[in-house]
Amino acid sequence: MSPELARVLHVSLNHYLALSAILFSVGVLGVLLRKNAIVILMSIELMLNAVNLDFVAFAKYNSNIDGQAMVFFVMTIAAAEAAVGLAIAVAVFKRFKEVNISYFEKLKG
Amino acid sequence: MGDGLLEFIVNTVKIALIFFAVVSTVPLLVWVERRGSAFMQNRLGPNRVGPLGLLQLAADAVKFIFKEPFVPEAADKALYFMAPALCLLPAMLTFAAIPLSTPFTVGGHTFKMQVTDINVGIVYIFAVASLGVYGILVAGWSSSNKYSLLGALRASSQMISYEVAMGLSIIGVILKYKTFDLTKMIGAQTGPFNFTWQGHNFEPLSWLPNWGIFFQPVAFILFFTAGFAETNRLPFDLPEGEAELVAGYHTEYGGFKFNMFFMGEYGHMMTSAALITILFFGGYALPWAGGGPVQVQEFWLSHSTWLSQTLSLSASEAASVLTMVTHLACFSAKMGFFLFVYIWVRWTLPRFRYDQLMDLGWKTMLPWSLANLGATTALMFFARYNPL
Amino acid sequence: MTVEDLLFHSFAVMAVLSALFVVFNRNPVYSALFLALCMSVLGAMFFTLNAYFVAVAQITVYAGAVMVLFVMVVMLFDLKREAEEILKFSPVTLAKVLAAALLCGFLVGTGWLGVTAVKGNLALHLAPSATAADLEKPIDGKIPRMEEKKETSPDEAREPLAKVSGNPDEDLTAAEEARLVENATVPESRVGGGLEEFGSTVTLSRVLFSKFVFAFEAVSALLLVAIVGAVALARSKGGTHHVS
Numbered sequence: 001m002s003p004e005l006a007r008v009l010h011v012s013l014n015h016y017l018a019l020s021a022i023l024f025s026v027g028v029l030g031v032l033l034r035k036n037a038i039v040i041l042m043s044i045e046l047m048l049n050a051v052n053l054d055f056v057a058f059a060k061y062n063s064n065i066d067g068q069a070m071v072f073f074v075m076t077i078a079a080a081e082a083a084v085g086l087a088i089a090v091a092v093f094k095r096f097k098e099v100n101i102s103y104f105e106k107l108k109g
Numbered sequence: 110m111g112d113g114l115l116e117f118i119v120n121t122v123k124i125a126l127i128f129f130a131v132v133s134t135v136p137l138l139v140w141v142e143r144r145g146s147a148f149m150q151n152r153l154g155p156n157r158v159g160p161l162g163l164l165q166l167a168a169d170a171v172k173f174i175f176k177e178p179f180v181p182e183a184a185d186k187a188l189y190f191m192a193p194a195l196c197l198l199p200a201m202l203t204f205a206a207i208p209l210s211t212p213f214t215v216g217g218h219t220f221k222m223q224v225t226d227i228n229v230g231i232v233y234i235f236a237v238a239s240l241g242v243y244g245i246l247v248a249g250w251s252s253s254n255k256y257s258l259l260g261a262l263r264a265s266s267q268m269i270s271y272e273v274a275m276g277l278s279i280i281g282v283i284l285k286y287k288t289f290d291l292t293k294m295i296g297a298q299t300g301p302f303n304f305t306w307q308g309h310n311f312e313p314l315s316w317l318p319n320w321g322i323f324f325q326p327v328a329f330i331l332f333f334t335a336g337f338a339e340t341n342r343l344p345f346d347l348p349e350g351e352a353e354l355v356a357g358y359h360t361e362y363g364g365f366k367f368n369m370f371f372m373g374e375y376g377h378m379m380t381s382a383a384l385i386t387i388l389f390f391g392g393y394a395l396p397w398a399g400g401g402p403v404q405v406q407e408f409w410l411s412h413s414t415w416l417s418q419t420l421s422l423s424a425s426e427a428a429s430v431l432t433m434v435t436h437l438a439c440f441s442a443k444m445g446f447f448l449f450v451y452i453w454v455r456w457t458l459p460r461f462r463y464d465q466l467m468d469l470g471w472k473t474m475l476p477w478s479l480a481n482l483g484a485t486t487a488l489m490f491f492a493r494y495n496p497l
Numbered sequence: 498m499t500v501e502d503l504l505f506h507s508f509a510v511m512a513v514l515s516a517l518f519v520v521f522n523r524n525p526v527y528s529a530l531f532l533a534l535c536m537s538v539l540g541a542m543f544f545t546l547n548a549y550f551v552a553v554a555q556i557t558v559y560a561g562a563v564m565v566l567f568v569m570v571v572m573l574f575d576l577k578r579e580a581e582e583i584l585k586f587s588p589v590t591l592a593k594v595l596a597a598a599l600l601c602g603f604l605v606g607t608g609w610l611g612v613t614a615v616k617g618n619l620a621l622h623l624a625p626s627a628t629a630a631d632l633e634k635p636i637d638g639k640i641p642r643m644e645e646k647k648e649t650s651p652d653e654a655r656e657p658l659a660k661v662s663g664n665p666d667e668d669l670t671a672a673e674e675a676r677l678v679e680n681a682t683v684p685e686s687r688v689g690g691g692l693e694e695f696g697s698t699v700t701l702s703r704v705l706f707s708k709f710v711f712a713f714e715a716v717s718a719l720l721l722v723a724i725v726g727a728v729a730l731a732r733s734k735g736g737t738h739h740v741s
Contacts, residue, residue: 239561
């Protein structure tokens, strides 16, 4: 293995940022492409996880524990948001028997 | 790569050993269950196959392997095959952080008797144990059977509810020992009873070992009860209740897959029993052995010449090996006792109804564990500060 | 390539593959289960990033509770496999995919450029007094081995923390910790080091309860509001959607 390849593959902050960016954009793709409300909520959770990875990577590579404290809060808020979002989805399903968002376009002109 | 490669090989061997140890302890446990329950019910258990019926489980294993692997037609094939493995995985993973014995030194290398020595040991165990819900949910769903799904939903909501109570009840123990690390908790439970209350030393009680149960009795009761609920054992085994739900979430599983569910359940039971001994009963430390593992090692230093000659080890290495064996035996004895208590309770108590079960988990155990936490904090504060 | 590099790359591949499965699989149960896998893999990655408590919190909260909630909701709704393809050949879909790809490229590029301009990246390979020009030099074939895996020693890691931490804990002095450790005869090498190591629970909680204590209390109030709201929304009788 050449030294240049080894240096590129040796894990640094850039690698974690790149992974987090890829996961974030996959989440964005999920929100844009999928029509199932629950899968959209799952893609939002994926985006929040990517952000968590970013925070923890910065915390390690800058030796600053504040990043991990931020992860704490992001995790809590994401859990609360998932619970409330799913409660809304349950209420919608009970009323309309559908969670496909293309059925809820009544407000469209 | 010498040192790193050795570490990698040693860890792989440890993982394989723990896996095989858990898998082979399960038949022994099932034998104890069947014979023990038989004696409790005034009958003999399996006693024909092998001496005392010990080979019954081997015969059962052979039977399971040769049974027809029946798959229901409407089942989701991939999830149906994955569910038993998903049930077995957390039970094995939790064993990675449990210290089985003191470390021993052979040939200049020190081997710890646990796969990893994580500094967040007990929280890791709870985290991985909470992944056990997936196996049950996937098993119930993929069977495409009403009764399986009902059993799976009941079992998973029971597990989630009692996880909360279990986690909260442990916080008192963590506060007392000021660490998450299980090895340090065991280290803090060695020696005689040691508690100071504003200067008083409780000398008359120093014949007791310094175990966690004397400091956190309420937490022990809560954790012990929650352990039953977590592993779906009676009196909390409504999800598997034979009369109501056929067999709950593993109705549609036969043969070896059913065996894997069994192994997962007994593996969880072993983890709970191991945690109870570590948190409340001193883990692998011998009860009245003075200062703990150091004392035991000194004892063996003078009595281990026969081992150091046969295996050509140095004196301290032979002593460390014998210390490890002693403590492993002590840990196994304690854990075995609690496993027997699990089996004993199963055949003694009737089953909880589902709403009684959820009431107990949320309305009784959760407030009691919070009260335990409050009382522990208050007592720890007033133990040092005398406001009067 | 050290073992940690291999570990990162395998975790990264697993995480990206499971994230792609979440988005492109037509069965919502599989999506939920793959997302749980992705979160577990991220939790494992947090372990390699010296964030031990955050890693177990990730597995307990995300993979063990939030995703169980998702899986149970999907199973209760009895959602079937979706009928239509997710990636249809239409201009709208193409625009969406392009937008996401552009976003990904933008984030990766900004991150890469931003990080190389900042000192943080240099501390890994070079001395603190190095400049940006030093990054151009090759590392003369010396790949860090597993023995040298701890780049930041505990002393270096503790220094920025000393500015933000509150009073040190009076109870467990170094002597007491040494006695605990000695009693259990714990040898030197272990995952996570001692109590004061970067990323251990003690350092994290010091910051959490001193610098971020307001956010901590606010988040607990927010959780209470979320619990009440979720129960109110999802009740069958007397809920917010109840038609009386």
